[in-house]
Amino acid sequence: MGTTSTGNAVLAQHLAAEAVHDPEAAAGTYHEDSWYENAALGLRFAGREGVAFQYATSWGFIPDMAARYDWELDLGDTVVQCGRISGTAGTELVGVPVRGGPVDFAFTAVISFRDGLMEGEHIYYDLDDFCAQIGAPLEAVRAAADELAALMVAPA
Numbered sequence: 001m002g003t004t005s006t007g008n009a010v011l012a013q014h015l016a017a018e019a020v021h022d023p024e025a026a027a028g029t030y031h032e033d034s035w036y037e038n039a040a041l042g043l044r045f046a047g048r049e050g051v052a053f054q055y056a057t058s059w060g061f062i063p064d065m066a067a068r069y070d071w072e073l074d075l076g077d078t079v080v081q082c083g084r085i086s087g088t089a090g091t092e093l094v095g096v097p098v099r100g101g102p103v104d105f106a107f108t109a110v111i112s113f114r115d116g117l118m119e120g121e122h123i124y125y126d127l128d129d130f131c132a133q134i135g136a137p138l139e140a141v142r143a144a145a146d147e148l149a150a151l152m153v154a155p156a
Helices: 010-020 023-026 048-059 127-134 137-155
Strands: 029-039 044-045 066-074 077-090 101-114 117-124
Touching: 010 066, 010 117, 023 029, 023 048, 029 048, 044 137, 101 127, 127 137
Parallel strands: 029 117
Antiparallel strands: 029 044, 066 077, 077 101, 101 117
C-alpha cells in the first residue's frame, strides 16, 4: 500500500491493517454501528461484522491486492483518497464465473469519522473497466450484485 499524508491515527491504523489483509483489525477501526459501501456494486455492509466480511471477501477475490494512494484530502470528519488498486483477481465475483487475472484500476474512497473512529466508507470505481479486466459479463455481475443487495436488506 502507498503512503498517505493524513495525521489521522485511526486511518493510519486502518491502512496498516489493510496492508496486511487483516479484516478483523481493519474493521476494528470502525464504530460498532458502522458501514462500508461498494458503490460500484451497490452493496452496503453494516456493522463491524459486515465490514470485516467485506474486507475478507475482497481479499479472497484479489488475494494480492495492493492500494496506491495518489492524493488525499483530510477534512477532519471526512477523508477523501484517490489512487489505484492492483493485484490478481480470482475466477468468481458475486457468484459469476470470470476469467480473473491481473487488475489495475482507479478508485476513490470517501471515509467518514465519528467520535474518533471510522463511521463508514464509500468506495467508487468504474465497474465497466473492472469487469473488462477480469473477463466478467457486466450485466451478469450487476444482476448478481443486485440480488445480493436485496438479500442484505431483506428482513430476517
